[in-house]
Amino acid sequence: MGVLSFSAGTLGAFSLIALAFPFISLFTILWRSKDSLGHIAIFNAFISFIASFIVFCCVWNKEVIHLQTGWFTIGENVFTAGILLNNLSVLMMVLVSGISLLVHVYSLMYMKGDPGINKYWAYLGLFCFSMLGLVVSDSLLLIYIFWELVGFSSYLLIGFWFTRDAASQAAKKAFIINRIGDIGLLTGLMIMYAQFRTFDVVKLFGPMGLVDSASIIDGIWISPVSQMPVVWLSVAGFAFFIGAMAKSAQFPLHTWLPDAMEGPTSVSSLIHAATMVAAGVFLLGRVYPLFDSLVFNVIIIIGVLTAFLGATIALTQNDIKRILAYSTISQLGFMIAAMGIGAYGESIFHLATHAFFKCLLFLSAGAVIHQLHHYKEHHQLEFDHQDIRLMGGLGKKMPVTFISMCVAAAALAGLPLTGGYLSKDAVLITSFEWASGYHGFKKLVPYVLVLTSWLTAFYIARLIFKVFFGKLRYEGITEASSSMSRVLIVLAICSLFILVSFNPLSYEGSWILAGFTGSGVKPFEVFHSIVPIVVTIGSILMVLIGFRIYAKRDGRTFREKGFFYRFSNRAWYLNEAYNLMFVKPVERIAHYSYRFDKLIVDGVVNLAGAGMGVLSRVADWLDRYIVDGAVNGAAVLARHTGNFARQFQSGRLQHYLITMLTLVVGFFILTYFI
Amino acid sequence: MIPLSHFMFISAVLFCLGLYAVLTKRNAIQVLIGIEFMINAAILNFVAFGRFDKATGGGQMFALFTIVLAAAGVAVALAIILNVYKHFRTINPAKIDSLKD
Known part of the structure; x- marks a missing residue:
């Protein structure tokens, strides 16, 4: 890794290149032709990955690069924008661009022939650009902007097949729930600015930064420029955490993630592996020094609860993508909980390994769905091609997909020789070490996590056995095309231990973990040997049970009814609860407002209108008959007078004479008799 | 002796006949004749009144x-x-x- 060396400015330029190229993909939306767009987009993703990789090689475990420039000035406050490249951001960069490159390559076949393909590449480019921007930004304000962009582009991609009602509903749901998180992040931003008068991440959270040096005296939180009651410190921590909760799908804001499965599977893969949901964990990593013990407790509770909840729901789902979605929620719970117990490095480590195996799981599931969908169309059958109950025996027909999905499943279940094993053990062991120093509910945390990882092994085994083992239902189904399979193979290799550590059984040798400061808890040697053994044996047992039930199908099965089954299958009834608690009241308020609007407001308006109508009719009558009447009457009088007078001027001499005579005689008669 | 009123009566009848002719006839010559009637009615009056002015004979003149x-x-x-x-x-x-406008 030491071969390459560039100056800080060059590396900054490289990271900007990594940002700019996916953004160029956005403009493919303008193209009319749809033929070569995929190759352009892949090229952009490739350049982005290469640039990210160079930056990664030059920055990892070396000096932090921080470049910034003045952005704008309000009054005397100068706002800066810039790039912060430290271990966290370069790791995320290479993860995001790498996963995105693989997803791009995969999409070329997967999305082939879609009528909106130019939009697809454009949105995908925007998505990667936003996430890379979020990762390298050095200012909370910039992070907020990219945060919103990530939410927006995920909205576009989830609702990519927007003509389907479910897809557009899911996109709206994702967007609205993410807005709740955005409010949290914005609140955090405002508190930080009010307290420290800067958005600069390095100044705020860096070593000996403003947050570290701010002191708490007598319940007052004092920074060099301002002070406020100490409760705002917790509020700020909560606010940032709410942002992370929405993006990283933590209970109770996780419900958008399973619904987001309505998007194309390649997009789900990108969302779940590297871009969208990782943003929340990344944000926690960025603002890590801010959290106080109260916020940490909440983070632990939410994380553990989410991990457990996701695993229990995944047990009984039948849609292949929904199982994976809930497993993502569960794994994110692990990461968040790890953040909460102070295992910062372990959390990021798990994020990195999870990115590969979850991407692989989704892409393999996508391959299965893709092939089944084509089979269905070719034979003109009608069945739900995402329902695992209708699959079976695919292992023989789709060996590459089968093997790569098994590797990913093993990584998810935490079986040895995989990256997932190492990172999960890292989290679990650290949690045991951490819990040994506490009493009360904190003692429970590691046990719940161990239970969750056993459940994880069970549900992923169920998925594998149901899809790939048993009787083959669909004769003549074939392996996914080679460009898709190759991506699966690359990801399968990346999911193995070799990428993160040379020692397949111990996480301590992992180079990723070495790049972050340790959790600081006292190590207990005993946990390092017992925990992996117990967890692995439990997981293997779970896999065997799953094998007995789902692969051999010897009649032994779970009753698919009963309270617990329904509770899990309906996702703890949370959607229903939200419907009852938020959607229904809002709808009712909307209904009443509508009625109020219709009856009162519209009534008043209509009444005024009707009044005006009557008034104008009166005015019209007055105008027509009185005013016009007077005018017309004058005119008529004048006309008649004129006509009458005109008769006298007939032009005939004798008529004049008669007139004269009449007048003279009349005059004489008048004077004579009066 | 013929009383003055008889002259006056004849003269008035003559004048009226002339006036009638002037006002009603559809021939300008007849209208002219009507005018002559009226002038002669006036002359008759002059002559009749001339009886009271025998000294100077102003009426005859x-x-x-x-x-x-x-x-x-x-x-x-x-x-x-x-x-x-x-x-x-x-x-x-x-x-x-064509006298009218």
């Missing part, structure tokens, strides 16, 4: 002047009628109405 004037008037009127006929190709006063 005026009658003479009037006869001369009437003759001159007729001459002028006939010339006008001739010109009217030339201009309008008619002497029916009902058809000559």
